[in-house]
Amino acid sequence: MIERTPIFNLVCYTILALGLVIALLPFAIVIIASTLDLHAVNTVPMPLTPSVHFWENLQAAWVRADLGNKLVHSIIFAVSVAAGKVILSSMAAFTIVYFRFPGRYVIFWLIFITLMLPLEVRIVPTYSIAANALQPFQAILDVTGLTSLIAYLFGIQVKLEWGLLNSYPGLVLPLVATATGTFLYRQFYLTIPDELAEASKMDGSGPVRFFLDILLPLSRANMIALFTIMFVWAWNQYLWPLLITTDPKFGIAVTELKTLIPSEFGLPDWNVAMAGTLIIMSPPLILVILMQRWFVRGLISTEK
Amino acid sequence: MAPISIRNVKKSYGKTPVVHGVDLEIRSGEFIVILGPSGCGKSTLLRMVAGLEEISDGEIAIDGTVVNRLEPRQRGCAMVFQNYALYPHMTVAENIGYALKVSGVPKAERRQRVESVAKALSLEPFLDRRPMALSGGQRQRVAMGRAMIREPKVFLFDEPLSNLDAKLRIAMRAEIRRLHRRLGATSIFVTHDQNEAMTLADRIIVMNAGKVEQVGTPEEVYHFPSSRFVAGFVGSPAMNLLEGRVNEEGAFVYDQGRNIALSPERGRAFAGHRVVLGVRAEAARLVSPETPGALPATADFIEELGASRVVHADFDGLPFAVALTGNVRLKPGDRIGIMIDPDAIHLYSADTGAGLAAPARMPSKSVDA
Structure with a gap:
């Protein structure tokens, strides 16, 4: 059946787009925050344009949380x-x-x-x-x-x-x-x-x-x-x-991750915490992207 | 090559009996076809020989060894399945060679044997393909190759041709026959298609409701069906069967009240019995309705079979088929006469369906021809 309902379609797309924004917004904030410096991340409201401190934040998070070791443990686990x-x-x-x-x-x-x-x-x-x-x-x-x-x-x-x-x-x-x-x-x-x-x-x-x-x-x-x-x-x-x-x-x-979360009296460096979060959530993300095709096939039907 | 003995074999699922005591002696190298309607237990019997189904009672011996307690792989049988059951993730070569791989045959020998089997079945161009990329007939040949490669003592076929179209079925039939001649392995072939049974079998076993109705060569089964069931099941069109009684004068009176003459000695022998009279379509003759002794009927429709024609007549409300010879022109509604030769009549018991009397000779040729 073919339906021609442009207004209904528009409403549907708007709702879908809104849903997408709501779903992706936290990720956007994590990514943006991880590129800011200490000062910018603590201004209210937080700036929504990325800055240039991404790499140094990653390094700081990597060292502080001992991610080299911990990621290996996580992967083995x-x-x-x-x-x-x-x-x-x-x-x-x-x-x-x-x-x-x-x-x-x-x-x-x-x-x-x-x-x-x-x-x-x-x-x-x-x-x-x-x-x-x-x-x-x-x-x-x-x-x-x-x-x-x-x-x-x-x-x-x-x-x-x-x-x-x-x-x-x-x-x-x-x-x-x-x-x-x-x-x-x-x-x-x-x-x-x-x-x-x-x-x-x-x-x-x-x-x-x-x-x-x-x-x-x-x-x-x-x-x-x-x-x-x-x-x-x-x-x-x-x-x-x-x-x-x-x-x-x-x-x-x-x-x-908890070692990265700023303590009550410590330095409020949320930018580093966010950079650490990004590193930690990337391995499953990469795996899902790589396996996507197989993954969907395995769930919906058997190979015919 | 091995003889198979089936001795009083029974099968029941829980309390439901499926096969009621089958006795068979299959000679070495023989091609046996088990024929029967669906649900008659023919596949179950085959699967019991294969070892895929447990034997509830009785004994099966292959080559003199009782195999009741043996695993399928120890019985020396190979089987071709109805829907081929090819391994979808393996190539044709791997499918054919799998049995050898399992039994640990070295790779080089394996390849050589796969190639020779593929050659025999003209599958060489497809050895690297997956079953998915093959046509029905090719898949069927792969399934046969998989059975052949082990050089089994016994071949088992479970309705292997029923998924093919009519033309391919006839071609594969010839191929199976040829293979059997070459390999000489004892074969059991299960089918519900009587043409297949007639063309392939050395001997046919007709089964019905878990019992063997008749064992015989295709000719015997066709010309001398031993029971009412076989008479009605084998042959196309099926034998005409009329239910009635033999009167005191020794004539058959069917339920509508008309008489059909029997030969005097049969009439005497069965006077007073309730019987079923059977006549093959080609044993009845079409004559003009005025012929003395002819039974009047009406042509219902004419089945055009190319080489021959069959008139389906309305015989006092009963269907009756007569083979047409020559160039007789008929149209539905025409009045016709049917002549039945008393010597071509089969008689079956109306109560048990057992055969009472069969024609003394085979029409147009002798039994031992």
Whole structure:
């Protein structure tokens, strides 16, 4: 249907343009502020024309927040989380879709229910386990009385300890399980015709071969989409890294932003803070731009 | 090349039986076609041979080994699927060679074998293409190549031609026949298309509702259908079937009250029985309505088949097909007479559909020709 409604079109475009301005304005202010000097950024109202101090602000932010190190930590962290999520969810979905075993619906729904239990809800127990990953086993031993039995028989006090604080495993592992990813993969696997699995069976490949040779290559677009979303999500994590990286040397870029925010009595150098913000938000932005094509394809349809 | 024994094989999904006890002995190198309407269990039977479906009861042995508990890859079967099931992300060469890759055949040998298979199927120009860039017939050939490369003991075909257009289907039919002659592997081909069954099979197995109705050569199945179902299913047009009773004088009386003469000994044998009378369209003759002994009918429409014509007549409200020979001109509504040769009549039990009597000989040629 072709409609000729110039006035309605105009109204639509105006609303869209307004929305765009509202969405982009904060970014514009961040970018402009990061080019100003200390004096200009503190005048009221702040000038809305860029100045020439961009480079020196970037340098100041880089040094003050130790961004060289922190960005590397952040990248390792976000890549591990995203890759972990892709691997885990592709495998979990594979089990759920392709294997008939008792309780697979229960397992699927258990995974699905975790959508309702984000990290923020279970943060105290999760922290406690990260502080000592063997704590649950210790608890089992204590409750069953094995600890005291062993202490009585061998004179050894069993004390299992495996701290994950200030380590990559501690940072990454609690974030790796993902119901969203598993669900995305499950839906994708369901679109793959059964004959493909049967053909590969006739060709003599077992489940692992089928997974590696057929399913993974076919789910490439899916994988890239999930990786991109999860990378951005992990990059922006704040609460968990803040809790677990108690050692200031081990922090990640996003939590490090707080060192850039001027304190109450310090120098109000918001220009440097804004420059730091720009640096920190650029890696996910670059990734999304690079992956855009794949990303959209992976979300809207399967490669035909 | 391997014989296949299917012994009292049953399949049920939960409590629903799908295949009720099938017994078959397939000789080494034989080309078997399983023919039946959709939902008769023919694909299920094939998939049980392949190992894609568990066998609920009974035994399947390939080359003397019971394979019930073997994985598909251990059975030595290759299968061609209805919608080809090619791996979309692999090239034609990779698709064909995948089975060899899985079994760890070295790359050089693999390439050589892929090339020779591609040559046999004239797929050489397409080896680097993806299945997406191929036509239906080419995809079909890739699927065959993928089955051939393993040099399997048994070929299984699950309605492989039903996605092709009519012309290509006939060409592929000839190609499959040729391949079978060359490779000599035991083949089981499932289809609901009787032309395919007739042209390809050494022996046809007609299945209905999970049971085997008849096993025989295409000629036997066509000329001596062993049950009412086979009579109505095989042949185009299907056999004319009239339900009625044999009276005390030994003539067939169908439900509208008219008599059709039977041969005296059959009439005596089945006097008083409720039967179904079957006559092939080409075993009935078209005569002028005044001919003595002719059954009066009205021409309904004439099916033009090019080489031959079939008159679909209205026979006291029942449809009846008669093959037309010669240059008889007919138009819908014309009154015609039908002559039925008592020797060409098939009789089936009206209750069970089982065959009671078949013509003593095959029309126009002898059985053992």
